[in-house]
Amino acid sequence: MSDDFDLEPQPQPVAKTGWRRFVPSWPRSGSSDLDDGPSYTAAERSRIATALRWGGGVLLVLILLYYPIGAVISHKINDDPAFTAPAIPAEASQTVAMASALLDREVNGTTWPANSPWxxxxxxxxxxxNFQSGEIQALQRVVTEFRDQIGRARGTSSADRALQDAAAYLNNQPDIWYIDLSRSWAPMKPSESYYNDAIKALNDFNGRLTRGDAVFERRADNLLSTLDRIGKDLGAASDDIDREIDEQSGSWFDLNADDVFYRNKGELYAYGLLLKALGQDFRQVLTEKGAVRIWDRMVGSMMEGAVLQPWFVINGETASMMQPNHLAEQGFYLLRARAQLEEITDILQK
Structure with a gap:
């Protein structure tokens, strides 16, 4: 008998190697115990596919609702004309307190969407x-004037350090976020952080002013210089309105009209509150010059323009009876406030 056995070699299971180890086998109905993975019937596979479709649909709906619902929750135009700053000692500046309170409300009391990523x-x-950017522009102007004129002794002393810091922080653009490769490859300090630093600097100035360690020159020439520069800002805002009306009036869908409108609205609103406070700081000067009533009317004109808030900003034909022009309406109050401001500067020069 031969010792050789003619046995057919049995196939050996092949171990999965490399990337194949991580690729699952789609379960097959009726698979044997040697098949990879569990086995599913046709009905079970149908239920899994239905669940995946429903899950994908729900996820899509949530994504579609995320932006509109989130935007509605975030959106808030703070144009309350009765807004006031917290009470401060008589020695402190009402204008500086108002600037600090305005910043705090916009940065910490609401969201700051100007720098929100996609x-x-x-x-x-x-x-x-756009409304908040307009407010920042007005705050930049007033704080700069405090740094250069009102917060120093007749221009011969050095500028107050806190006012210097506040003006520098406010000079940063409102659309800076942590990451912006168009500006820098390194992480950045966001706009809100700069503006919070400005709040601290403004409060520091008022604290030192209360203790007698800072200067606040309540003179007519300082007020005159500040009003002159504010008047130039209002003139630039008026030019923006004129240009938009000249180029796009008559269009129901002027997509830039609301940008101009709300930027001017924010500027008018912030200037209205800041000038109201400035009138309290310079009440003695205004009383001596007989300018209190015209000052109050100027602030009122700014607020009338600031509280305008149509459902849709339309840049219609200026002579049309059916198509409004909200830019022209805003421009009326802006120009009236500017004319009243110029009247006050004439009074202060006498």
């Missing part, structure tokens, strides 16, 4: 960022 719902907002 994955935040506030990124789709338009009117609120």
């Amino acid at each position: 994955f935040f719902p506030g990124a789709i907002l338009d009117n609120m960022p």
